[in-house]
Structures are given as C-alpha cells and as structure tokens.
Amino acid sequence: MRRARLCGATTALILCHAAALTAQQPASDTVWLDAVTMHPTQVRLPQDYDPTRAYPLVVGLHGIGGTPAGIMQLGEIFQETGVIFATPQGPYAVPGRHGVAYAWNLVHLGPGAPDQQATAWSIKYIADVARALAEQYRAEEVYLFGFSQGASFTMHAGLNHPEIFTGLIAIAGGLHPGWFVEGVLERGASLRVYIAHSPDDEAVPYDYGTFARDTLTALGYDVTFREYEGGHIMRPELMSEAIRWLKNNSR
Amino acid sequence: MRSSQWWLASMTLALLFPAAPASGQAGGAGQGDTGTTHLVWMDATVLLPTEVSLPTDYDSTKSYPLVVALHGIGGTPAGMMRLAPLFTSSGIIYAVPQGSYAFWARDRIGYSWNLAQIGSGAPDPEATAWSLKYIADIARGLARQFHTEEVYLFGFSQGGAFTLMAGLNHPEIFTGLIAFAGGMNPRWYAPGVLERGRRIRAYIAHSPEDEAVAYEVSILARDALEALDYDVTFNAYEGGHVLRPELVSDAIAWLREGSQRPK
Numbered sequence: 223m224r225r226a227r228l229c230g231a232t233t234a235l236i237l238c239h240a241a242a243l244t245a246q247q248p249a250s251d252t253v254w255l256d257a258v259t260m261h262p263t264q265v266r267l268p269q270d271y272d273p274t275r276a277y278p279l280v281v282g283l284h285g286i287g288g289t290p291a292g293i294m295q296l297g298e299i300f301q302e303t304g305v306i307f308a309t310p311q312g313p314y315a316v317p318g319r320h321g322v323a324y325a326w327n328l329v330h331l332g333p334g335a336p337d338q339q340a341t342a343w344s345i346k347y348i349a350d351v352a353r354a355l356a357e358q359y360r361a362e363e364v365y366l367f368g369f370s371q372g373a374s375f376t377m378h379a380g381l382n383h384p385e386i387f388t389g390l391i392a393i394a395g396g397l398h399p400g401w402f403v404e405g406v407l408e409r410g411a412s413l414r415v416y417i418a419h420s421p422d423d424e425a426v427p428y429d430y431g432t433f434a435r436d437t438l439t440a441l442g443y444d445v446t447f448r449e450y451e452g453g454h455i456m457r458p459e460l461m462s463e464a465i466r467w468l469k470n471n472s473r
Numbered sequence: 474m475r476s477s478q479w480w481l482a483s484m485t486l487a488l489l490f491p492a493a494p495a496s497g498q499a500g501g502a503g504q505g506d507t508g509t510t511h512l513v514w515m516d517a518t519v520l521l522p523t524e525v526s527l528p529t530d531y532d533s534t535k536s537y538p539l540v541v542a543l544h545g546i547g548g549t550p551a552g553m554m555r556l557a558p559l560f561t562s563s564g565i566i567y568a569v570p571q572g573s574y575a576f577w578a579r580d581r582i583g584y585s586w587n588l589a590q591i592g593s594g595a596p597d598p599e600a601t602a603w604s605l606k607y608i609a610d611i612a613r614g615l616a617r618q619f620h621t622e623e624v625y626l627f628g629f630s631q632g633g634a635f636t637l638m639a640g641l642n643h644p645e646i647f648t649g650l651i652a653f654a655g656g657m658n659p660r661w662y663a664p665g666v667l668e669r670g671r672r673i674r675a676y677i678a679h680s681p682e683d684e685a686v687a688y689e690v691s692i693l694a695r696d697a698l699e700a701l702d703y704d705v706t707f708n709a710y711e712g713g714h715v716l717r718p719e720l721v722s723d724a725i726a727w728l729r730e731g732s733q734r735p736k
Binding site: 249250251252253254255256257258259260261262263264265266294308310313314315317321322328335336339340343344346347350351354355358 | 509510511512513514515516517518519520521522523524525526527554557568570573574575576577581582588595596599600603604606607610611614615618
C-alpha cells in the first residue's frame with residue numbers, strides 16, 4: 223500500500239488529507255482550488271422609487287439550504303417601508319427539497335473541506351455586493367440582515383466591515399470570536415446591532431445569541447436583543463420590529 | 474425529441490448560441506423599475522473541488538502524463554470518475570474538476586462550465602472566460618504538483634467544447650486535447666488565437682447521429698485545425714450523444730502513441 227503525498231505542496235492549492243492508495247482501486251483525493259464565478263443578487267426597489275432620492279439599503283442573507291427567493295418573500299415587508307432590499311445567492315450549492323439551495327461556506331461537507339478559506343472569500347463577496355449596490359443606488363445607510371447561517375455571516379461580514387454598514391440584523395445566528403482578527407471587534411463599535419433568537423431553537427443554540435449580545439455590549443456596541451418563541455424560524459413580526467428599529471434610528 | 478432529452482438539447486443549443494450579456498457587473502439594474510425584482514451579477518471567488526486519481530503503482534519519483542477531464546452540462550465529477558480506472562491502469566494521473574455553476578438537472582444537482590443553462594440575461598461570456606482561467610489554473614497547478622511534462626485536456630459535450638477552448642487558448646500548458654461531442658464555434662475564439670500557439674495534438678470524436686450537439690461542429694473543429702497544420706485525429710462513432718468506455722480507450726491509445734514517455 224502506498225500513500226500519495228498530496229498535502230501541503232503549494233499555497234495556491236489546498237490539498238486535503240491524502241487517502242491511502244491501493245494497487246487495486248484507484249483511490250482519489252480532493253484538491254481544492256480558487257475559482258472566480260458569477261453569482262446573482264435579487265434587488266427590489268421600494269414602492270414609488272424615486273432615483274433622485276437616497277433610500278436605506280438592506281442586504282439579506284439566507285440560511286444554509288435557503289434561497290434568495292425564500293428571503294425575498296420577506297423583502298415585501300421592506301419594500302413597503304421604503305428600503306431597497308437585495309438578496310445575494312450563497313456561493314455554494316447544496317441539495318434542497320425542491321431543487322438547488324445554497325450555503326455561504328463548506329461547513330456542510332464536514333472536516334476536510336477548506337471551510338475557513340471559503341468563509342473568508344464569502345465575507346469578501348458579501349462586502350463587495352453591499353459596496354457595489356450602495357454605490358449604484360447612492361445609499362447612505364447600508365444594513366446587513368440574515369437568518370441562521372445568514373445571521374452568522376451578517377455579524378461576521380458586518381463587524382469586519384464597519385466602514386460599509388450602518389447596522390446589522392441577525393436572527394438566530396452565532397458570533398464566533400475566533401472568526402475575527404484581534405482588534406477588529408473593538409474597531410466597529412459604531413455599528414448598531416439587532417439580535418433576535420428563540421430560546422427553543424434546536425438548530426442554533428440560544429446561547430449563541432446571548433453570547434453575541436453580551437460580547438458586543440461589553441465592547442460598547444448599541445445592541446438591541448429580542449427573545450422570541452417558536453424555535454428556529456423567521457417570524458414576520460420580527461421583521462416588522464427590526465424595520466421599526468431600523469427606521470427609528472435612520473437619519 | 475424524447476422528453477428525457479429535451480433539457481440536454483435545449484441547454485446545448487443555449488451553449489452553442491450564447492445570448493449577448495445583459496449586465497455583467499453591478500450596474501445592470503434599470504432605475505425606476507419599482508415593484509419588480511431584477512438581478513445583478515457579481516464576481517465571487519469560491520473554492521471548487523477536483524478529484525485526483527493516481528496511476529496504479531504510483532511512484533512519486535517518476536513523471537506521469539496528466540489528464541484533466543471535463544464533464545458535460547448537467548454532469549458531475551462522479552460521472553467522469555467512473556472512467557478513472559481506464560486512465561490509472563494506463564499509467565496516467567486522472568483529475569476531474571467540478572464545473573463552476575450548479576443547477577438542478579432533472580432530479581439532482583448537476584454542474585455547468587458557464588451560465589448557458591440560465592439563458593438570456595445571464596453574463597455567460599464572463600462566466601465562460603472565468604471558467605477557462607479556472608481550467609488552466611487546475612492544469613497548471615496539478616502539473617506543477619506532480620512534475621508532469623505532458624498535460625492533456627479531455628471532455629465530453631460542453632466539456633468537449635471547453636476542452637478545445639481552454640486548450641487552444643493555452644498551448645503553453647497542454648500537450649494534447651481529447652474532445653468528444655464538443656465542437657467549435659469560431660466566434661468563441663479571439664482573432665489570431667488559433668494561429669498563434671504551438672500546434673498541440675487534438676483527438677476529436679463525434680457521432681453523426683448526435684441529436685444534442687450537431688456533428689457539424691466537430692467537423693468544423695477538425696477542418697479549422699487541420700487548415701492551420703494542427704495534428705488532428707478524427708473519430709466518427711456510432712451511438713449518438715454518448716461516451717462509451719471503448720471510445721475512451723481508443724483516445725488513450727492515441728495519447729500513448731504520441732507520448733514521449735516509455736509505455
């Protein structure tokens with residue numbers, strides 16, 4: 223039995239752990255490589271949109287196994303209240319119940335996949351989308367909003383880019399201090415953050431939500447925390463409340 | 474046309490006659506279109522997997538030919554991996570990358586090398602250009618990794634078309650190209666590209682009965698390359714839009730005949 227020496231050769235290639243190769247069966251190893259790809263973002267303008275006016279921009283991130291179409295259903299609430307609502311598609315495809323669904327990193331593949339680097343690229347992608355749309359629509363206030371994995375990416379992308387965002391709305395997500403370079407969280411304390419989480423959540427523990435609240439509050443962030451019933455779900459009334467929160471502090 | 478083939482045929486038509494791009498970067502959105510949803514397309518870097526199989530009795534001190542295999546539209550790396558034993562038993566390193574774009578192909582996720590499956594409005598030329606770079610990056614990276622002196626591209630259907638496009642745009646990387654049921658549309662090539670490069674060897678195969686990708690696009694590829702003094706081997710095979718193992722074995726024999734390495 224031979225072992226292929228595939229691991230750790232170049233910086234361009236991320237080589238996963240080599241499986242044992244036998245003479246009988248051509249075992250295979252997975253090599254991961256960066257690729258530039260094109261991804262769509264759905265954009266909805268407010269009712270009676272007037273291009274000479276500036277509107278707040280909300281970029282909404284679906285959860286793992288979600289779709290932009292699913293998030294866009296909530297977009298109608300935003301649209302009626304005079305914000306531009308945009309939902310990018312997660313860059314990684316996963317099988318959904320009725321077709322392709324999407325994710326923001328490779329965590330669904332388990333250990334062995336280059337999840338950290340996938341996460342870092344997606345953070346850049348989310349920041350690129352927000353910056354490009356803010357420029358296109360001359361939006362002065364840019365919010366990130368997300369549910370579940372989308373909420374974790376809302377906090378991750380938003381707190382890493384306080385220069386882009388006015389505020390963050392994170393429903394049922396988590397904050398992982400390990401995701402942040404030292405000093406980054408301290409830098410973004412101008413951001414307003416709305417966090418909601420259900421104590422009955424069986425998919426993302428409630429403690430993740432309270433941990434995010436406590437961590438950011440201690441660093442001087444303006445945090446609004448809302449506890450809701452129903453488990454790992456998005457409730458329309460939460461959206462209404464988040465919009466009131468957004469509007470109350472809108473310039 | 475049988476219903477089970479409609480999606481493949483319609484996608485192939487879209488591949489052969491790509492629509493003009495509607496909007497590439499953010500900026501394609503029309504202003505004032507209230508109440509409707511529109512799409513803005515943006516670049517994003519992602520990580521994509523390539524399955525690599527080493528030859529039987531692989532010896533890391535030796536150099537082996539490398540074949541990078543491209544699946545067709547709606548295909549998967551798993552489908553192309555079924556051919557791996559044909560290559561590895563012939564002393565060839567066989568690598569199968571995943572196409573850059575996922576879509577729902579009837580009852581499962583399949584992949585494509587561009588956005589042809591979406592139809593008009595998608596930035597298909599940009600997607601194609603990025604995928605050609607991705608394919609070249611894979612081939613270059615693996616060739617360096619395995620100290621390979623001979624690198625081949627091999628593909629079926631859309632993968633066959635991308636084999637010719639990526640290969641003929643990068644003669645500095647590839648020794649030869651094996652394109653099944655892929656073909657060539659001269660509009661996909663920048664002026665002078667085919668004349669400029671080293672004349673790499675090409676094995677082109679297509680079935681005259683192919684109902685999904687017209688046989689003529691491979692005839693066109695053969696004639697265009699032969700007119701420019703490329704070394705072309707052409708195989709007209711029976712059976713329509715399929716890739717059978719014995720056809721692949723024939724291509725491997727062609728690869729071996731031209732190989733500089735001891736057999």
